[in-house]
Amino acid sequence: MRKWIALALVIVVVDQITKYFIMQKFVLHETLYVTSFFNLVRVHNTGAAFSMLADAGGWQRVFFIVVAVVASVWVVWLLRRHPEQKLFCLALGLILGGAVGNLIDRVLFGSVVDFVQVHYAGWYFPAFNVADSAITVGAGLMIWDAIRPQQSSRDAAVVEK
Numbered sequence: 001m002r003k004w005i006a007l008a009l010v011i012v013v014v015d016q017i018t019k020y021f022i023m024q025k026f027v028l029h030e031t032l033y034v035t036s037f038f039n040l041v042r043v044h045n046t047g048a049a050f051s052m053l054a055d056a057g058g059w060q061r062v063f064f065i066v067v068a069v070v071a072s073v074w075v076v077w078l079l080r081r082h083p084e085q086k087l088f089c090l091a092l093g094l095i096l097g098g099a100v101g102n103l104i105d106r107v108l109f110g111s112v113v114d115f116v117q118v119h120y121a122g123w124y125f126p127a128f129n130v131a132d133s134a135i136t137v138g139a140g141l142m143i144w145d146a147i148r149p150q151q152s153s154r155d156a157a158v159v160e161k
Helices: 002-025 059-081 086-109 130-147 153-160
Strands: 031-033 038-045 112-120
Touching (some): 002 059, 002 086, 002 112, 002 130, 059 086, 086 112, 086 130, 112 130
Antiparallel strands (some): 031 038
């Protein structure tokens, strides 16, 4: 379990360093056009994914803090319960790191700092951050783990010989 917690910690540190850099170098809504499809931008999201509930009047901050704390405790419990499932634990470690990274923002600032913006031909994907990326990759790995063919214990014994 230590390596999955360490992975989550690395994600939290990288997430917080990148957000600190953006907050030091950019004013709110400032944009740096990097390529024809990628910008750095400083935005603060008081909602969840895709700014869901961003205009809810303030109660969502406490709600999302509680959800993140409960989810983090649940993820640690799952990590302890399924140490033999490497892909599943990798996914959980990524999700845990992302959840804690965004939780820190909500507690400190009341919103999540987002800064990566991808766009094409006038269409803009909502800005995101390192924590969001880790959660997304973790969720994708969790889905992959759930749908991939599982090796039976008999097949695993044959492979080991």
